[in-house]
Amino acid sequence: MELLSKIKNLADTQPESLAFISQNDEISYRELWNKSEEVATYILQLELTPSSPILIYGHMEPQMLIAFLGSVKAGHSYIPVDTSIPMERIVKIIESSKTEIVINVTNQPFFFENSSIRIININQMEVDPSLPVPMDNWVKEDENFYVIYTSGSTGNPKGVQISANNLQSFVNWMVEDFHISGGLRFLNQAPFSFDLSVMDLYPSLASGGTIFAITKDMIAKPKILFEELKKSNTQVWTSTPSFVQMCLMDPSFNEKLLPYLSVFLFCGEILPVSICQQLKERFPNAKIYNTYGPTEATVAITSVEVTDEILLKFQTLPVGKAKADTQIVLLDENQQLIPEGKKGEIIIVGPSVSKGYLGQKELTEKAFFTYNGMPAYRTGDAGYFQQGNLFYKGRMDFQIKLHGYRMELEEIEHHISKSKYVKSAVVIPIYQNEKIDYLSVLIIPAEHSFEKEYQLTSAIKKELGEVLPAYMIPRKFSYHEELPITPNGKIDRKKIREKVLL
Numbered sequence: 103m104e105l106l107s108k109i110k111n112l113a114d115t116q117p118e119s120l121a122f123i124s125q126n127d128e129i130s131y132r133e134l135w136n137k138s139e140e141v142a143t144y145i146l147q148l149e150l151t152p153s154s155p156i157l158i159y160g161h162m163e164p165q166m167l168i169a170f171l172g173s174v175k176a177g178h179s180y181i182p183v184d185t186s187i188p189m190e191r192i193v194k195i196i197e198s199s200k201t202e203i204v205i206n207v208t209n210q211p212f213f214f215e216n217s218s219i220r221i222i223n224i225n226q227m228e229v230d231p232s233l234p235v236p237m238d239n240w241v242k243e244d245e246n247f248y249v250i251y252t253s254g255s256t257g258n259p260k261g262v263q264i265s266a267n268n269l270q271s272f273v274n275w276m277v278e279d280f281h282i283s284g285g286l287r288f289l290n291q292a293p294f295s296f297d298l299s300v301m302d303l304y305p306s307l308a309s310g311g312t313i314f315a316i317t318k319d320m321i322a323k324p325k326i327l328f329e330e331l332k333k334s335n336t337q338v339w340t341s342t343p344s345f346v347q348m349c350l351m352d353p354s355f356n357e358k359l360l361p362y363l364s365v366f367l368f369c370g371e372i373l374p375v376s377i378c379q380q381l382k383e384r385f386p387n388a389k390i391y392n393t394y395g396p397t398e399a400t401v402a403i404t405s406v407e408v409t410d411e412i413l414l415k416f417q418t419l420p421v422g423k424a425k426a427d428t429q430i431v432l433l434d435e436n437q438q439l440i441p442e443g444k445k446g447e448i449i450i451v452g453p454s455v456s457k458g459y460l461g462q463k464e465l466t467e468k469a470f471f472t473y474n475g476m477p478a479y480r481t482g483d484a485g486y487f488q489q490g491n492l493f494y495k496g497r498m499d500f501q502i503k504l505h506g507y508r509m510e511l512e513e514i515e516h517h518i519s520k521s522k523y524v525k526s527a528v529v530i531p532i533y534q535n536e537k538i539d540y541l542s543v544l545i546i547p548a549e550h551s552f553e554k555e556y557q558l559t560s561a562i563k564k565e566l567g568e569v570l571p572a573y574m575i576p577r578k579f580s581y582h583e584e585l586p587i588t589p590n591g592k593i594d595r596k597k598i599r600e601k602v603l604l
């Protein structure tokens with residue numbers, strides 16, 4: 103695979119250059135390559151079921167990268183799982199993906215009761231790779247490179263399979279269209295279990311750059327975050343708009359803090375005009391790009407540079423044009439093409455579209471198909487074209503983005519409704535200035551012995567904390583004797599929304 107060959111080449115030509123820096127640790131290209139050879143050799147000795155995925159558990163440790171490359175060099179895709187994901191959810195991922203081993207890169211033990219799964223700490227792999235891992239073993243072409251789990255409406259996360267070809271198509275686009283020349287310093291904000299992290303990880307590794315990782319501890323302590331940002335020498339900034347908005351709240355977030363910053367790359371949610379205006383004032387020499395795409399089409403497939411002209415011209419920013427190897431088609435509910443200017447479902451057609459959800463035939467068939475002989479994905483996003491630019495017009499279902507995190511309201515409702523304290527529940531997103539500010543849940547409670555509502559809320563929240571990541575737990579809880587129903591017997595979300603907003 104071209105990407106892996108490039109990294110190998112960099113390990114030879116610039117062995118001492120740093121590939122990755124995190125708060126307390128760093129790793130050079132040579133170390134990354136050699137240590138991932140050891141991991142690959144170890145994995146090959148285990149004789150796992152061919153191409154079975156390997157779950158890699160950790161946060162922003164350099165060992166995460168070593169384990170990723172070790173897996174793919176041994177011919178296995180990897181499933182990145184951040185330490186913020188609760189154990190019950192991890193168990194579901196292990197079971198549905200048929201993972202045979204977990205590589206734990208943290209210093210904490212990883213408890214898992216199923217004895218048929220091997221749990222290996224990366225520091226305890228003892229091998230002596232006297233020979234390099236043959237390239238024939240590397241993941242190639244249509245074989246999976248990674249599988250990223252996203253929220254699913256049935257209550258279970260679904261695993262998006264990204265092949266070597268999918269990833270190569272994405273990396274080629276990034277390196278060519280965004281003028282990513284060698285040796286740049288990239289900022290990594292997103293944990294590896296979100297595909298936004300791929301936007302800096304592989305373009306950086308393919309071009310001999312260095313990734314500077316932001317950890318959850320830094321995000322929790324803005325003072326430390328800003329001290330680290332100052333040290334980072336970031337040139338390419340990749341984050342959600344929500345993250346940069348948080349940084350902008352501090353007036354010291356400007357050119358003085360990050361004097362080398364030349365490119366902002368945003369993806370994952372609506373990029374508000376106001377954020378771009380502030381960034382242009384504070385970083386007059388940096389370019390800003392809005393990019394769009396779902397995990398299912400490998401990170402992003404459209405882009406636009408947000409110039410002064412674009413800011414003057416549009417009240418809502420476009421998401422731009424598709425990359426050269428990709429086509430965007432807008433279809434109506436009868437699967438007919440939509441004329442320019444009209445709104446339709448965004449269909450992505452091209453080589454970075456995934457083959458589907460791992461082990462989920464039905465879900466895959468619903469969302470993935472072939473269009474003019476190419477892989478195609480129904481995004482569930484509404485959009486329209488204006489003067490050749492694609493504009494995003496919200497979702498067609500209950501998938502939402504909150505602070506950059508993708509989630510299905512139905513998945514949250516499923517878990518709340520399973521609580522012994524709950525008869526039924528509806529989750530409503532609360533908007534502020536066209537952006538979701540927080541989630542509110544309306545609950546018909548089951549019988550319980552709590553005297554006060556806040557006690558009931560904390561009991562439900564405690565249960566939820568075991569199955570859902572913190573960012574999916576609603577902020578506001580309210581209790582009702584009944585919830586409005588539509589004439590055909592469904593929960594009337596429209597009425598509920600009106601009720602919540604009163």
Ligand code: AMP
Pocket residue numbers: 252297368369370371372373392393394395396397398401421481483494497503507508
């Ligand atoms: P994820 O798979 O987490 O990347 O989420 C994909 C979804 O995020 C898309 O289907 C859109 O709904 C939304 N999204 C991604 N990029 C943008 C953008 N630039 N503007 C608005 N929404 C976006």
